[in-house]
Amino acid sequence: MDKVSVLLLLVMHLGPASYAVYHILLYKRDTRSALGWIMACIFIPFGGPVTYFLFGINRVRTRARSLKRRLFKIRFEVGRAKPIPQGLYEKGIRAIGYHITGTELSLDNSITIFHNGDNAYPAMLEAIKQSTDRVYLTTYILKSDKIGKTFIDALADAVVRGVEVKVLVDGIGELYSWTKPSKLLMDKKVSVAKFMPPSLFPPNIYINMRNHRKLLIVDNDIAFAGGMNISDDNMSLTNKPRQITDTHFSFQGDFVNDLSKVFYEDWLMATGEQLASDIAPKSTHKGDTPCRVIPDGPGEEMDFLALAIQAVIATATDSIEIMTPYFIPSRELISSLQSAALRGVNIRIVLPAKNNLFYMHWANRNILSELLQLKIEIYYQAPPFCHSKLLCIDDEYCMVGSANLDPRSLRLNYEVGIEVFSKEINRLIRAHFDDAISKSTRLDRMKLENRSIPIRLRDAVVSLLSPYL
Known part of the structure; x- marks a missing residue:
């Protein structure tokens, strides 16, 4: 040459x-x-x-922002942390969410906890039935099964009564049903939009950037949120045992407006339509529970939920309780948990014994020994598959919502986290942990480390792929 x-x-x-x-x-x-x-x-x-x-x-984040950057402008060097006004919970765990989002606590709210679809769905359907002004629903999965069609019929009846109904389903999530729920909704004249559906023309083959939020807002009076999709799998039926256990919540009070704003932004992103966002809650119901919403997505300058979770863990002095179906923690989160354990904080993590995504189970087993060696308690909950996403810190703080503790939820999806400051709600959720743990098996460190070489190699290889799972 x-x-x-x-x-x-x-x-x-x-x-x-x-x-x-x-x-x-x-x-x-x-x-x-x-x-x-x-x-x-x-x-x-x-x-x-x-x-x-x-x-x-990272094209996911680049596409989500949809902004042209200047040649030398580095977004993560700019940040969006907010200074707190003088006198407004300047320090401690209540300051964390404000620093990250700039959103103040909504103080006067009441919360109801629902375990499984048998309890949550009737309350949600009754709220839709009683609606008079508007119903907004966003969900990752709305199956076209028995309970799914019951929801679709209830939404269609609301439209007939003159209620404004908007339904946002995820473009990938709706593929869990052979008959697409969006088609059933359109057939019944319900206004429905799909969030980033895959298509060839125009080309859109992204499987990331999924809208994983679950929100139902009725008349700006009551809102339901948590980790529960809409499916028969969440119910105990005569001819079909429950496949999934989950936890959902209803909120009444001024906080409903904060959740409504999350829906407005999602609807605008999916359709380009601006909804009226200046409607005050009709409810005169006032509780005493402070709440704050932490919406997160790949377009944010900071990973809001990941940062909030690490920060609140750093404040723990007595106990940390975690329940999640998918547990592939980042190095930062592992370090936060290890630091808490070294401070003498009691940490309990509850995971499903049999995961619906088997490779997620393999991936986290390559990580768990780092936690077990510091006496962090890890429990495997027997089937049905537990889909709850719960975090309790000490005796007052809880975070609930749609996010799992894995890279997909905390980096690639649109999620919503809800901070709750309440000793009573904390007590009830910790009682749920106690009940779950009483039926679970504690993971033994020696048993984990004595896995056969082929199994350890399998787990290690899958763990390498964890950023993409």
Whole structure:
């Protein structure tokens, strides 16, 4: 090969490699990851830069923001943490959510806890039946089974009564049903939109950026939120035992407006339609429970929920209780839990013994020994599959909502977390933990570490893929 050809090939490699290194230095916050990508881009001709452009760039967050950046403007260096006005819970656990979101606590609310669809669905359907002005529903999964069709009929009846009804279903989540719920809703003249549905024309093949929120808002008077989808699987039926256990919540008071705003933004993003957002709650009901909503999505400058969870764990002095179906914690979250354990905080984590996504179970088993060695208690809850997402800190704080403790929820999905400051709600949820743990099996560290070599290799390989699960 002559010198001209060699020089041409060198220039063809150095151009993309130089731009890749430039991009890595500006946008990769993890120094180990950045160094690895830089070495690959420099020393693997052509393949290094191409691989980085295909797999190393977070296109999910870039697309979600849908903003053109200036050449030298680095978004994560800007941040969005809010200063707290003088005298407004300046320190402690109540200040965390405000610093992250800029949203003050809504103080005068009442909350009801519902365990499983047998309890939650009748209350939700009754609220729809009694609606007079508007019903807004967003859900990840609305199956076209018996209970799903019952909800669809109730929504259609509300439309006939002159109620404004808007339903937002996730474009991937609705594929859990052979008959698409969006079609059934449209057939009954219910206004329905799909959140980022996959399509070939125009091309949209993203499986990330899912709307994983579950919200039902009725007349700006009552709202339901939590982790529960709408499916027969959440119910105990005569010819079908319950497949999933879950926890859902209703809220009354000024906090309903905060949840309504989350729906307004989701509807605007999915349809381009601006809904009236200045409707005050009709309810005169006043409780005494402070709440704050923490909406999160891939378009935010900070990972709101991940940061909030790590921060509240850092405040714990007595106990931390975690219940989640999918547990693949980040290194930061692992460190937060380890630090709490070293401070003498009692930590209990409840996971499903049999996961509906078997690979999630494999992935977290490669992580759990780091927690077990510090005497953190981990329990496997027997079937049915537990889908609840609950966090309790000490005797007053709880976080509920739609987010799992895994990279997909905390980095790629649109989720909603709800902070609740109440000794009574905390007591009730911790009692639920006690009941679940009484029927669970505690994970033994030696048994985990004595897995066979093939099983350990399997778990380790799947764990490497955890950012994409």
